[in-house]
Amino acid sequence: MRRRPLLGLAAQALAAPAIAQERTPTRYPDRPVRFIVPFPPGGGTDVWARMVAEAMQAELGQPILIENRAGAGGMVGTEAAAKAAPDGYTLLYNITTHVQAPVTFRRFPYDPVGDFFPLGRLGTTAITFCVGPTVPAAVTTLAEFVAWGRNRDLAFGNYGQGSTGHAYALLLAQEAGLRVTQVAYRGEAPMLQDLLSGSFHGGFHGMPASGEMIRARRIRPLATGGPDRVPSLAAEVPTLLELGYSRRFDFTGFTGLFAPARVPPPILDRLATAFRTVATSPEMVRRLRAIDTAPGYEDPATFRQSVIRTLRQWEELAASLDLYATG
Numbered sequence: 001m002r003r004r005p006l007l008g009l010a011a012q013a014l015a016a017p018a019i020a021q022e023r024t025p026t027r028y029p030d031r032p033v034r035f036i037v038p039f040p041p042g043g044g045t046d047v048w049a050r051m052v053a054e055a056m057q058a059e060l061g062q063p064i065l066i067e068n069r070a071g072a073g074g075m076v077g078t079e080a081a082a083k084a085a086p087d088g089y090t091l092l093y094n095i096t097t098h099v100q101a102p103v104t105f106r107r108f109p110y111d112p113v114g115d116f117f118p119l120g121r122l123g124t125t126a127i128t129f130c131v132g133p134t135v136p137a138a139v140t141t142l143a144e145f146v147a148w149g150r151n152r153d154l155a156f157g158n159y160g161q162g163s164t165g166h167a168y169a170l171l172l173a174q175e176a177g178l179r180v181t182q183v184a185y186r187g188e189a190p191m192l193q194d195l196l197s198g199s200f201h202g203g204f205h206g207m208p209a210s211g212e213m214i215r216a217r218r219i220r221p222l223a224t225g226g227p228d229r230v231p232s233l234a235a236e237v238p239t240l241l242e243l244g245y246s247r248r249f250d251f252t253g254f255t256g257l258f259a260p261a262r263v264p265p266p267i268l269d270r271l272a273t274a275f276r277t278v279a280t281s282p283e284m285v286r287r288l289r290a291i292d293t294a295p296g297y298e299d300p301a302t303f304r305q306s307v308i309r310t311l312r313q314w315e316e317l318a319a320s321l322d323l324y325a326t327g
Contacts, residue, residue: 028088028267032063035093035257036084038077040070042189043159044208048122048255049093051287052278059274070186073101073160073325075109082110086260088267092116096253097163099311103318104162105325113308114261117268120275121256121298121306123288126226127165128237129172130210130219131202132195142222142243145202146176154180155200159188161325162318164253165204168225168240170321175245195219207232207292225249230292251313254306256298272300 035053039045046068053064069077074097084090092098099112110116131145139145156173158166161184173180183200185191188209195203196218205219207230213219214233221237224230227250229239240249257275259268278284279297288295298306318324 028270029060029062031089032065033060033088034065034067034090036077036081036090037066037068037093038070038074038081038097039068039160039187040189041068042192042209043187044125044206045093045095045187045255046189047208047291048293051284052093052122052257052275055278055281055284056274059277060270073097073104073162073184075101075105078112079109081258082115082260084260086262086264088259088263088271090260091119091271092258093256094258095255096310096314097160098258099307100162100164100314100318101160103311103314104166104323112311113304116258117261117263118300118303118307119257119259119268119272120279120300121254121296121303122279123294123296124252124254125206125208125291125293126224126228126230126239127168127204127206128210128214128221128224128230128233129168129202129240130195130205130214130221132198132200132219134198134201135220140220140222142240145222146178149176149178149201152179154178154202155183156180157183157185157191157195157200157203159185159191159203159205162323164225164251167251167317167321167323168204168249170323171246171248172240174321192219211291226252228294231289232292248317251317254303254310255293256303268300 035049037046037049049066053066057064069080078092078094078098081090081092102108102112139148156169158169169182191203192210194200204225214221221233223243224237224239259271285295
């Protein structure tokens with residue numbers, strides 16, 4: 001895998017807007033803005049992007065259009081955003097796969113740090129291991145699932161090769177001693193459809209996409225990854241850490257908005273201010289909590305450091321789990 005040095009790129013990216021040669025329009029925006037979402041409609045990333053777009057339209061005074069461009073663990077849409085004209089009219093709404101997918105596929109068609117200016121972090125959400133109709137209804141806890149699944153050939157779905165859901169599924173199989181085939185999807189919505197149809201046994205899901213199915217008990221939540229329980233499931237679904245699984249499940253990702261790195265500084269300032277206003281508003285905080293997303297706004301400088309730290313963590317985890325795409 002070849003890519004440019006990370007720390008050098010981080011420094012370049014911080015300086016890039018200041019040396020951009022593009023002329024800043026006298027009024028921005030004067031036409032609709034586009035959010036590229038690198039996953040299909042209906043998944044958690046799409047839900048958060050639409051929430052942010054709806055609120056930011058009022059701040060910017062222009063419509064914000066959503067363009068879903070899925071593929072390669074989110075890299076197709078992310079690469080398109082990186083190569084878009086740096087005029088502020090094409091932005092990227094992404095999740096932790098922003099840094100995970102290039103590591104997993106061992107190719108960097110974009111630099112997740114140097115090619116983007118992080119406008120702000122919205123928050124994060126825990127993902128929960130859920131099972132579908134191929135698992136007997138009598139199985140209601142993770143211990144029961146592990147006991148049932150031992151000596152069976154199991155299949156776990158994930159919403160993207162090299163995603164947090166993929167890593168957690170590998171870790172669970174490894175630590176529980178299960179024999180599992182991993183099945184990658186181009187997003188959470190198609191993964192959910194196949195879980196409901198019985199195409200595989202279980203996988204890790206976020207509440208923004210799967211909450212309705214969990215509440216209707218069409219899928220059964222057994223355990224949650226990350227340091228905290230999901231608020232709406234807290235009374236019945238423990239974390240994997242509480243169940244005695246390793247600290248490797250103690251991982252927190254991000255969801256947030258990015259711009260191409262060479263967008264002129266006045267436009268970046270306008271966008272970052274609008275995002276901050278939206279992300280910290282009482283209404284957004286209320287809506288996020290309603291879908292079990294933990295609000296956690298970070299400004300551009302802080303968010304950039306989070307991206308760099310997550311990239312380093314994922315490089316280490318990918319190496320330890322051999323979390324690399326083979327196709």
